[in-house]
Amino acid sequence: MKVAIGSDKSGFPLKEAVKQYLKDNQIDFEDLGTQDIEHPKGFFVVAPELAKQVQQDAFDLGILVCGTGAGMSILANKYKGVQAVACESVYSAKMARAINGARILCMGGWIVAPEMGVKMAEAFLTTDFLQDLEEWRKEWLTKAAATVHDLEEDMFIRSEE
Secondary structure (H helix, E strand, C coil), X not given: CEEEEEECCXXXXXXXXXXXXXXXXXXXXXXXXXXXCCCCCCHHHHHHHHHHHHHCCCCCEEEEEECCCHHHHHHHCXXXXXXXXXXXXXXXXXXXXXXXXXXXXXXXXXXXXXXXXXXXXXXXXXXXXXXXXXXXXXXXXXXXXXXXXXXXXXXXXXXXX
């Protein structure tokens, strides 16, 4: 698995904690966001760059961190097939993958403490779409995913444009 991660200035400390988790667990990742707190990239720069690369399958999954997680989520969701979700708990991060097939976890550095953020990232990265769900729910969500895919065809930015 290859993971893209990025933050603006507000999400920098949380992103750094998650990066350490990725390093400690030998997860292949690339930091596309703010590298130095004195020279931050805005959420409006980081989110589109990371979302485009996830959309093009350069990365399997992504993690974006800003102040609340909302700005990153709004922008990343402009890209077809990305499904970015702003989460504030381990459960929501896990269910974003299991139920929604989300490909980008968004978190708020003003809201989520580093220890919680690491647990959320772990839950997100170790859960697959439909994992641990009942058979009836798997069938229903598989059909729902196909419907969402069809709806997206004319709604979202295509990175090749």
